Amino acid sequence: MRSIIKKILNEDVKLDNLHKYFLKKWESQVKSGQKPKIDYLDTIRKGLGDFIIQIDNWYFDFVGGEENAYKLFIEELKDLVISSDDISNSNVDFDIGDTFEVQIKKIYSDYSDYRFGDEDTFSYGFYILSANIETHLGMLNLEQFDELDMTSYWEIIEYITGLVNKYLKYLQYDFGVNYMYFDGDDFMPS
Numbered sequence: 001m002r003s004i005i006k007k008i009l010n011e012d013v014k015l016d017n018l019h020k021y022f023l024k025k026w027e028s029q030v031k032s033g034q035k036p037k038i039d040y041l042d043t044i045r046k047g048l049g050d051f052i053i054q055i056d057n058w059y060f061d062f063v064g065g066e067e068n069a070y071k072l073f074i075e076e077l078k079d080l081v082i083s084s085d086d087i088s089n090s091n092v093d094f095d096i097g098d099t100f101e102v103q104i105k106k107i108y109s110d111y112s113d114y115r116f117g118d119e120d121t122f123s124y125g126f127y128i129l130s131a132n133i134e135t136h137l138g139m140l141n142l143e144q145f146d147e148l149d150m151t152s153y154w155e156i157i158e159y160i161t162g163l164v165n166k167y168l169k170y171l172q173y174d175f176g177v178n179y180m181y182f183d184g185d186d187f188m189p190s
Contacts, residue, residue, distance in 0.1 A: 122179040157186050
């Protein structure tokens with residue numbers, strides 16, 4: 001019985017210390033003018049994956065609720081420029097020779113769909129700002145995409161969209177958001 005009580009007390013102390021760690025981290029981020037984030041990948045790397053639900057709940061308490069966490073996620077995405085370097089740093093695998101930048105320009109999803117509509121897909125639109133992609137025709141830049149046949153063009157667009165979707169899938173966890181799928185739409189600047 002004593003060993004059980006001791007184990008419970010040790011777990012409570014660990015949880016309390018973990019909670020203090022994250023509170024201090026988020027307070028520091030806010031003081032430096034940043035959005036508070038969980039930093040999901042770092043949390044997993046540190047072996048804290050078993051606590052992610054509890055960490056999400058602490059995060060929701062810190063930011064004033066799940067809806068505010070969602071709003072922070074949306075704010076993060078507005079006009080966000082995502083580079084191939086960002087994607088590489090998020091542990092998404094892709095051809096290391098490919099480089100590109102996209103900018104999120106339209107968000108179709110909202111909190112009511114997410115929370116109350118059982119929507120499991122986050123929809124957004126983006127512009128490709130620059131690209132150098134290795135294809136069966138060699139290395140192509142964004143200006144050369146218009147010269148491609150439709151099949152080759154859509155293969156490149158689907159490739160970039162897939163990478164951005166995976167990146168956003170990881171990014172959402174930094175805000176305690178958990179969409180199952182991401183669906184990006186490439187569109188040309190007007």
